Amino acid sequence: MQQHVIASSSPNPRPRARDLSAEEIAEIEHELTLYPTKQAVGLEALKIVQRHQGWVSDESMLAIADYLSVPVSELEGVATFFNLIYRRPVGEKVILFCDSVSCWIMGCDKVKAQLSAHLGIDYGETTADGEYTLIPVPCLGDCDKAPVMMVGEAMHRHLCVDTIASVLPLKNVRGDK
Numbered sequence: 001m002q003q004h005v006i007a008s009s010s011p012n013p014r015p016r017a018r019d020l021s022a023e024e025i026a027e028i029e030h031e032l033t034l035y036p037t038k039q040a041v042g043l044e045a046l047k048i049v050q051r052h053q054g055w056v057s058d059e060s061m062l063a064i065a066d067y068l069s070v071p072v073s074e075l076e077g078v079a080t081f082f083n084l085i086y087r088r089p090v091g092e093k094v095i096l097f098c099d100s101v102s103c104w105i106m107g108c109d110k111v112k113a114q115l116s117a118h119l120g121i122d123y124g125e126t127t128a129d130g131e132y133t134l135i136p137v138p139c140l141g142d143c144d145k146a147p148v149m150m151v152g153e154a155m156h157r158h159l160c161v162d163t164i165a166s167v168l169p170l171k172n173v174r175g176d177k
């Protein structure tokens with residue numbers, strides 16, 4: 001049922017820089033007023049483009065590198081280090097599932113198994129309907145309410161196997177939204 005895996009760069013031969021939109025440029029220009037060097041704006045520029053495009057394609061990566069006059073390899077390094085820069089298309093909602101100590105202790109492995117069974121995807125995959133992408137993350141900072149995950153902007157705490165289906169409704173099941 002999975003669609004694709006988030007991994008490293010695209011197999012497209014020789015991608016070319018796309019044109020950044022006016023909105024993207026305006027936001028990057030704003031960041032340039034806040035940081036001492038163009039290099040320092042790399043991560044913020046990646047986040048801006050991701051916010052507008054949903055993910056950072058090779059073409060977007062090249063466009064940012066051109067705009068900031070930084071080596072694309074340097075920008076790739078930033079994107080790799082900051083694992084919430086998506087280098088493949090993601091679903092409408094990204095699930096950030098905490099995969100760290102306090103959540104382990106509170107049984108997140110069972111919740112994760114239920115979640116994967118419910119959605120039919122594993123880490124790095126997107127549901128066939130394009131609704132959800134599942135990504136493991138280190139501590140989400142809500143350890144006393146473990147296990148936790150974020151779905152889009154919403155944090156879900158005290159997760160348990162029985163509530164996964166209601167937290168993550170499937171669009172195509174009985175018309176659920």
Ligand code: FES
Nearest residue numbers: 098103139140143
């Ligand atoms: S370990 Fe899961 S929120 Fe901190």
